[in-house]
Amino acid sequence: MAIFNLQKREIECKIVYYGPGRCGKTTNLEYIFKSFKKQISGDMVSIDTEGDRTLFFDFLPMGLGQIKGCDVRMQLYTVPGQVKYSSTRKLVLRGVDGVVFVADSLEIRRNKNMLALKDLEQNLKEYNMSIFKIPLVLQYNKRDLAEQGLPIMPIEMLEHDLNRQLKAPSFPAVAFTGEGVGTTLKECLKLTLKHLQKSLQWGQ
Amino acid sequence: MDVKEQIKVLLREAEVYQRQGLYGEAKIKYGKAVDIIRSIERVKNREQLLEGIQAKIDAIEQSVQKIIKAEMHPKISARIQDLIQEKFSFSGDRDQASLEGAIALAKFGQYERALKEFDSLIGKDALRFEAAKNMIRCHLAMASADNADAAVDQYRQWLDADILSVEELHRIRAFLDTHLHQKGISAFLPIPGAKETVAEFEVGMPVSGTSDETEADLETPDEDMVDINAVSFALDHGPLKEKKFELEVSFQSGNTISFIIPGKETSLLDNLTVGHKIGDVQFFSSIAIFEASALVSAKTEIKSGPKQGSFSLDLKIMSA
Structure with missing residues (x-):
């Protein structure tokens, strides 16, 4: 839940990048850290383990400037994708205001995407939140791998698997080169701020 | 697709999956390539090719082992511990937020720092019992499967000190007792207020898998249940x-x-x-x-x- 400091006219919200292991959540944040210098308000913190796998979470603070008379600070987090870090994922998700679900376009990761989305739904439910109501954006990452001759899923298949009921905004991406990263983030920020404006009746 | 092309495709896929850290998937593709090569006698440089693929499979296996053996809760810098404490405390009440921050540190396996934080909260009436209980949890999580000396010592220290009430000590004792019991550890836990007493039970060998449960147990208060x-x-x-x-x-x-x-x-x-x-x-x-x-x-x-x-x-x- 966003922290609204009325005295300081400050609002702090939390966006979590969720998805299966090795889908590119950290790569998204790394690109944002490199490319949105103006908005980045601190260092990116990564706590990873063997093979550059996220162990606890990644953290990236951003300042979006003044919106409707309030200083808006966004904090981006990633969760560890590996199945065994289930309790850490749940912990990182606490107090979330918006979610970017990063799906892996590789055909062989089809089942993992669906399991990760189910895991997200379950963990949100445990905080009395609904995946249908939270600001959510889907990103279909690794679209470039088709050029290397690897079997990737067509967007239609990803939409059918993951977004058939959610009907959330979705974007193709190549997080490694930054393609689609900014668009995904901007859409999630937009949805999150809109949602907060409505729920906190902020600026009305 | 001819066989040569099939092998090429499989190896290319496997290499990309390996680079991506998708080791399971890479291994499957290498395995399929090996099966095809083995089934055909007239593949050029057959043995070298098989050896080369086996070396790649071995390298994957090593990477997988490293991941499996990697420490789940390595000690992290004080700066990141501070960040965890700050970002994973949500309550508007300052003391409650401090407790949440300490619990988060423990959940991320930063037991030593969490112990210090819980210890500093013991003096606060409203948090004393929760802080004490979580200190026991940290000691148990840090202990090896068949050793809970630190947790038992901590309990004994509290028995001798005027920090926790008799009722709180009873609850801590019951809590520690249950955890020791689950771990299959026998220990003598004096009953608060009694001069001399005997252990209520003695059990044998440690039960596997309980340390993770102890860690997962680091949760919110659950002591409101009637006896x-x-x-x-x-x-x-x-x-x-x-x-x-x-x-x-x-x-x-x-x-x-x-x-x-x-x-x-x-x-x-x-x-x-x-x-x-x-x-x-x-x-x-x-x-x-x-x-x-x-x-x-x-x-x-x-x-x-x-x-x-x-x-x-x-x-x-x-x-x-």
Whole structure:
């Protein structure tokens, strides 16, 4: 839940990048850290383990400037994708205001995407939140791998698997080169701020 | 697609998956390539090709082993510990937020720092018991599977000091007792207020997998449950279906109650497997009788001491 400091006219919200292991959540944040210098308000913190796998979470603070008379600070987090870090994922998700679900376009990761989305739904439910109501954006990452001759899923298949009921905004991406990263983030920020404006009746 | 092309495609896929850290997938593709090469005698440089692929599979195996063996909770810098403490405390109340921050540190496996934080909260009346209980949890999580000396020492220190009330000490004792019991560790825990006492139970070898449970247990308060003296329930399946059983509680920690069941009660024990949910259990306490479902959360054979051969059974009260 966003922290609204009325005295300081400050609002702090939390966006979590969720998805299966090795889908590119950290790569998204790394690109944002490199490319949105103006908005980045601190260092990116990564706590990873063997093979550059996220162990606890990644953290990236951003300042979006003044919106409707309030200083808006966004904090981006990633969760560890590996199945065994289930309790850490749940912990990182606490107090979330918006979610970017990063799906892996590789055909062989089809089942993992669906399991990760189910895991997200379950963990949100445990905080009395609904995946249908939270600001959510889907990103279909690794679209470039088709050029290397690897079997990737067509967007239609990803939409059918993951977004058939959610009907959330979705974007193709190549997080490694930054393609689609900014668009995904901007859409999630937009949805999150809109949602907060409505729920906190902020600026009305 | 001809065989040569098929092998090429498989190897290319495997290499990309390996680069991406998708080791399981890479191994499958390498394996398929090996199967094809083995099935055809007339592949050029067949043996070298197989050796080369095997080397790649070995490298993947090494990477996988490194990941498996990597420490789940490495010690991290004080700066990141501060960040965890700050970002994972949500309460508007400052003291409560400090407790949440310390619990988060413990959940991320930063037990030493968490212990310091809990210790600093012990002086606060409203947080004393939670802080103390979480200190015991940290000690247990840091301990090896068959050793809980630090947790027991901590409890003894509190017994001798004027920090916790007798009631709080009783609750801490019950809590520690249950965890030691789950770990299969026998330890003497003096009863608060009593000059001389004996250990309530002695159990044998450690039970595997309990340290993770201890860690996962680092949760919010669960001590509001009334003290349960006994339970009554009927089995819902098996040859003893609908037969009523009444069991006396031997210890309780929050919403988990434990019983000692003689080993000869095989029909009952066979029906109460871990994970089994019992509906309509009647719980008897000195102030009320209520009904709820319960989950069999642990069943351990006692392998030494006066209760040898009996089973310790834990029931978690699910919902009233």
